[in-house]
Amino acid sequence: xxxxxxxxxxxxxxxxxxxxxxxxxxxxxxxxxxxxxxxxxxxxxxxxxxxxxxxxxxxxxxxxxxxxxxxxxxxxxxxxxxxxxxxxxxxxxxxxxxxxxxxxxxxxxxxxxxxxxxxxxxxxxxxxxxxxxxxxxxxxxxxxxxxxxxxxxxxxxxxxxxxxxxxxxxxxxxxxxxxxxxxxxxxxxxxxxxxxxxxxxxxxxxxxxxxxxxxxxxxxxxxxxxxxxxxxxxxxxxxxxxxxxxxxxxxxxxxxxxxxxxxxxxxxxxxxxxxxxxxxxxxxxxxxxxxxxxxxxxxxxxxxxxxxxxxxxxxxxxxxxxxxxxxxxxxxxxxxxxxxxxxxxxxxxxxxxxxxxxxxxxxxxxxxxxxxxxxxxxxxxxxxxxxxxxxxxxxxxxxxxxxxxxxxxxxxxxxxxxxxxxxxxxxxxxx
Numbered sequence: 109x110x111x112x113x114x115x116x117x118x119x120x121x122x123x124x125x126x127x128x129x130x131x132x133x134x135x136x137x138x139x140x141x142x143x144x145x146x147x148x149x150x151x152x153x154x155x156x157x158x159x160x161x162x163x164x165x166x167x168x169x170x171x172x173x174x175x176x177x178x179x180x181x182x183x184x185x186x187x188x189x190x191x192x193x194x195x196x197x198x199x200x201x202x203x204x205x206x207x208x209x210x211x212x213x214x215x216x217x218x219x220x221x222x223x224x225x226x227x228x229x230x231x232x233x234x235x236x237x238x239x240x241x242x243x244x245x246x247x248x249x250x251x252x253x254x255x256x257x258x259x260x261x262x263x264x265x266x267x268x269x270x271x272x273x274x275x276x277x278x279x280x281x282x283x284x285x286x287x288x289x290x291x292x293x294x295x296x297x298x299x300x301x302x303x304x305x306x307x308x309x310x311x312x313x314x315x316x317x318x319x320x321x322x323x324x325x326x327x328x329x330x331x332x333x334x335x336x337x338x339x340x341x342x343x344x345x346x347x348x349x350x351x352x353x354x355x356x357x358x359x360x361x362x363x364x365x366x367x368x369x370x371x372x373x374x375x376x377x378x379x380x381x382x383x384x385x386x387x388x389x390x391x392x393x394x395x396x397x398x399x400x401x402x403x404x405x406x407x408x409x410x411x412x413x414x415x416x417x418x419x420x421x422x423x424x425x426x427x428x429x430x431x432x433x434x435x436x437x438x439x440x441x442x443x444x445x446x447x448x449x450x451x452x453x454x455x456x457x458x459x460x461x462x463x464x465x466x467x468x469x470x471x472x473x474x475x476x477x478x479x480x481x482x483x484x485x486x487x488x489x490x491x492x493x494x495x496x497x498x499x500x501x502x503x504x505x506x507x508x509x510x511x512x513x514x515x516x517x518x519x520x521x522x523x524x525x526x527x528x529x530x531x532x533x534x535x536x537x538x539x
Contacts, residue, residue, distance in 0.1 A: 134223035137351045141224050141232055144347025148235035151340035152180045152242050159333030159391070163441045164249045166325035167523025169533040172249050175257050176242050182261045183238035188212055191237055192230050194270035195278050202281035205274050222350055232347065237273070240296045241265055246441035247304030248311050250322075251520055254528050256510035263502045264303065268495055272299050276487075287487035288462055288470055288480065290359070291348035293403025293455035294491045301448020302492050303499040304439060310503045311513045313438035315520050325533065327388050334391035338367055341398045345405040358466055359405040363398065366417030370397020373421025381429070389425065396424030396446050400454035404461060407470045412461035419457070420450045452488055459484030 157176040164172040183191070189211055197205030209215055212230065219226035241261050248257075275282040276289045289295060314322070324330060345363040349356040374393025379385040400420035401413055408416070427445035439445060459481035462472035471477040507513050514520070519527035526532060 138224045140352040141228050144343035145232040147340045147343025152239045153177050155333050155336030158329045160246050162326040162329030163324045168250045169325045170531050171524035175245050179242040179261050180238045186265050187234040187237050191270050195273040199279040204271050205278050240300050243300035244304045246443035247308040247439045249440045250314050251514045253515050256513050259510050260506045268498045282487050286483050288458045289403045290406035291345045291402045293451050297399050297447040297451025298491045299495050301444045302495040304443030306496050306499040308439045317438045331391050334394045355406050362413035365413040366401035367394050367397040369414050369417030370421040373418045374425045377422050377425040393421045396420040396450045399450040403454045404458040407462040407467050409463050416457045424450050455488050
């Protein structure tokens with residue numbers, strides 16, 4: 109009798125889970141994506157803040173942290189108000205999502221996206237939006253007005269990020285065309301890199317750029333930030349499978365492999381050309397390898413990851429150490445050189461190395477589908493063109509609303525930590 113009562117009680121306790129299971133909920137997948145979301149969240153206000161903060165000058169370190177933090181906070185709010193529905197609402201002509209889910213209308217605890225709750229998917233995608241706009245920041249640290257950055261973030265997430273996310277992941281025209289972007293080659297890295305380049309050109313060069321040394325405030329912080337980014341990137345890439353399965357495991361493996369090879373390639377390139385292997389170079393190489401593998405993570409095998417990471421490390425070094433000097437633009441922390449250039453390489457490499465044995469139906473050039481390279485090229489060119497044009501418009505509006513883009517020369521010389529925030533990251537002592 110007691111055994112029967114316990115059995116009935118146990119069955120009663122399982123009713124909610126059974127109800128979800130009947131709708132297709134997978135608790136294992138859900139648990140993994142919740143963890144992956146937390147990992148990606150950590151990448152912005154922890155990993156990227158330290159990575160960028162350490163590379164900025166000592167007098168602007170806190171300002172860099174503040175701009176990173178506020179980018180994450182703004183994205184968190186914008187996404188649940190209107191960003192998510194613009195990216196993932198019902199498709200409107202392949203260009204943008206409908207407004208059905210403004211303020212997450214129609215989405216509740218019982219709503220599912222595949223085998224996970226839609227609310228989990230919403231938060232997961234929000235972390236992608238947040239880090240993308242925060243990546244743009246690297247191009248203009250040391251000189252942009254804090255108020256202008258806030259206005260730019262709101263406008264850019266709405267006008268630039270959300271449409272591109274819809275094109276690729278929300279059922280838009282790139283998705284229909286068959287473009288492959290597993291975790292954000294176009295949506296995150298090309299998007300952020302190109303936007304950073306446009307913004308840096310429109311804000312203008314830092315005072316003294318090219319004439320005086322601009323040393324990073326703390327390579328130690330940058331190295332720690334790179335380690336946190338590497339750790340969080342497992343959620344970024346493996347989590348994008350939205351399931352705890354073999355593809356997620358493969359994405360996890362190739363992500364680590366590409367990051368490691370990218371670091372080594374950058375280190376050896378720098379060692380050869382500059383005669384010294386710097387910690388900053390190794391940290392930058394890690395990020396370059398991570399950027400390049402992002403669009404390919406769920407489509408390529410380990411040998412391909414070795415090639416993708418190696419090329420990314422060399423490309424990243426060349427872009428930062430050589431190309432920027434030749435062209436003469438002031439991308440403070442190399443948002444374009446690392447994310448734009450390596451993101452383009454990763455998107456193209458996906459069209460070359462996509463392996464149908466990893467994900468069925470995703471075949472690249474070396475697996476008999478040269479058309480995929482053409483599709484990838486179209487998606488890259490379209491993203492670059494749209495992002496450049498739309499960001500240009502956003503910056504013009506920001507300049508008008510904020511009364512200018514950059515701080516005054518006195519504040520720039522003094523440093524933004526004290527002139528804007530009234531704080532200092534370091535106590536400078538003499539004697």
